[in-house]
Amino acid sequence: MTEPLLSIRHLCTEFATDDGRLRAVDDVSFDLAPGGALGLVGESGCGKSVTSLSILRLIQPPGRVASGEIRFEGRDLLALSERDMRAVRGARIGMIFQEPMSSLNPVYTVGDQIAEVLILHRKLSRRAAWERAVDLLTQVGIPSPAERASAYPHQLSGGMRQRVMIAMALACEPKLLIADEPTTALDVTIQAQIIELLRDLRARLNMAVLLITHDLGLVAEFAEDVVVMYAGRVVERAPVAELFADPRHPYTQGLLRSVPSYGDNLGARRLPTIPGMVPDLRRLPSGCRFRDRCDKAFALCAESEPRLYRSAAREEIRGEVADPGDRRQSRCHLEAM
Numbered sequence: 347m348t349e350p351l352l353s354i355r356h357l358c359t360e361f362a363t364d365d366g367r368l369r370a371v372d373d374v375s376f377d378l379a380p381g382g383a384l385g386l387v388g389e390s391g392c393g394k395s396v397t398s399l400s401i402l403r404l405i406q407p408p409g410r411v412a413s414g415e416i417r418f419e420g421r422d423l424l425a426l427s428e429r430d431m432r433a434v435r436g437a438r439i440g441m442i443f444q445e446p447m448s449s450l451n452p453v454y455t456v457g458d459q460i461a462e463v464l465i466l467h468r469k470l471s472r473r474a475a476w477e478r479a480v481d482l483l484t485q486v487g488i489p490s491p492a493e494r495a496s497a498y499p500h501q502l503s504g505g506m507r508q509r510v511m512i513a514m515a516l517a518c519e520p521k522l523l524i525a526d527e528p529t530t531a532l533d534v535t536i537q538a539q540i541i542e543l544l545r546d547l548r549a550r551l552n553m554a555v556l557l558i559t560h561d562l563g564l565v566a567e568f569a570e571d572v573v574v575m576y577a578g579r580v581v582e583r584a585p586v587a588e589l590f591a592d593p594r595h596p597y598t599q600g601l602l603r604s605v606p607s608y609g610d611n612l613g614a615r616r617l618p619t620i621p622g623m624v625p626d627l628r629r630l631p632s633g634c635r636f637r638d639r640c641d642k643a644f645a646l647c648a649e650s651e652p653r654l655y656r657s658a659a660r661e662e663i664r665g666e667v668a669d670p671g672d673r674r675q676s677r678c679h680l681e682a683m
Contacts, residue, residue: 349420350377351554352401352522355670357414359393359400362407365628369412370396372578375670380521381552385569385586387562387601391624392575394558395444398524401556402441403431418522437467440515441524446507450499456510457483457495463517482513486543505536512543519551526558541568562605566590571673574598577625577635580654583675594657594676596640634679646679655681 359371371393378384386394400411403423416423418439423431435441443449451459460482461475470478476495483491486509499507508528515523525544529537545568548555557569565572565586572589574582574597582595593599600620622639625631631638637647654668657676665682668675 348379350417350671351380351382351419352378352556353415353417354397354401355415355417357397357400357416358412359396359405359409360412361409363628368627370409370578370627371400374414374575374578374580376573376580376583377671378522378554378556381548381554382571383548383555383557383569385565385572386556386558386575387560387565387572388575389560389624393578394575395526397575398441398526398556398558401524402435402439403428433467436463436515436520437518438520439522439524440518440520442508442511442515442526442528444526444530446499446504446511449511450507452499455496455498456502456507460495460510460514460517463514467518478517479513482517483510485547486510486513486516487539488513505532505539508532508536508540509543512540512547516547516551516553520553522554522556523548524556524558527560528557529559529561529564537564544568562601563607574601577630578627579635579677580675581636581677583673584657585673588674594681595636595678596642597636600639634677642680644679650679652677652679652682657681 355375357371357374358369360367360369374397376384386397388394399405401416401423405411411424423434450456457476457479460479461472464470464475464478465472480491480495483495488494488506488509494502494506502510528544529540532540541564544555547553557565559565569586571585572583573580574595576597582598589598590602593602603618604620606617620639625635625638633649633651634643634647637643640647654675654677656666656668656672657674
């Protein structure tokens with residue numbers, strides 16, 4: 347069996363607040379194979395982006411990675427010195443941040459910003475780095491790349507800025523790309539182009555992709571496996587086809603019911619919704635974190651928080667606790683019944 351490129355075990359990331367410590371990522375575990383594509387899904391505030399920033403060790407005070415293990419290419423990233431970690435960021439792991447306008451430096455041209463990555467990690471001359479930056483802009487489909495390389499971020503459209511972010515993330519041909527909401531705020535046509543670009547680059551570079559999104563339709567198009575998060579915890583994991591065919595956790599079922607193209611929704615006048623709000627992480631309910639919004643909750647849900655159970659064949663493995671490497675998991679008491 348192939349060793350995972352990225353293996354996260356029992357990751358906990360917390361932030362100090364006036365009300366005590368807030369655990370934004372709570373005991374998260376998953377694997378990503380070399381060249382694989384994993385979708386990390388959930389509502390805003392569920393811990394997706396904090397998970398990605400934890401992988402790159404970009405959590406700033408008052409936040410910190412409290413415990414767990416993040417292994418990449420066999421090395422525990424949390425045990426590396428900051429100098430060694432800087433050699434990993436950008437070179438071995440690239441990241442497309444959520445908002446390209448705020449992630450790009452407004453006082454430098456986009457060509458200079460891409461070239462800086464190559465000068466730092468590949469030790470290219472400034473001239474060679476600039477030529478490579480123009481080539482990268484060509485690869486990500488930006489017209490007149492030599493001219494656009496001399497433009498500042500505010501002179502480009504949202505779609506072009508997103509392509510610049512992709513070019514920067516791929517400058518050193520990383521083995522892992524973390525794409526945090528790469529199509530947010532883009533129109534449908536540009537979204538499709540960005541996903542097709544990522545699919546092409548992934549195949550050409552044999553690059554693994556961790557796609558962070560709230561859009562299950564995007565996951566269905568791009569990913570092979572899905573991890574669903576809720577209130578800082580993994581509540582379900584499954585291969586994409588199995589998740590859409592047979593979602594096990596009530597939260598995943600609710601997310602899918604709200605997708606316009608899912609099931610009978612195309613003919614519906616009003617889409618189903620999940621009632622209520624994501625709980626305040628400082629004041630979590632007892633038992634299951636989703637129970638206040640769940641239409642299947644029963645007495646046990648208020649008494650104890652469910653474990654992650656294996657759910658590949660419920661009638662045969664009922665009640666078996668999942669191993670972190672299992673591809674089919676669900677955090678619901680119904681799995682044990």
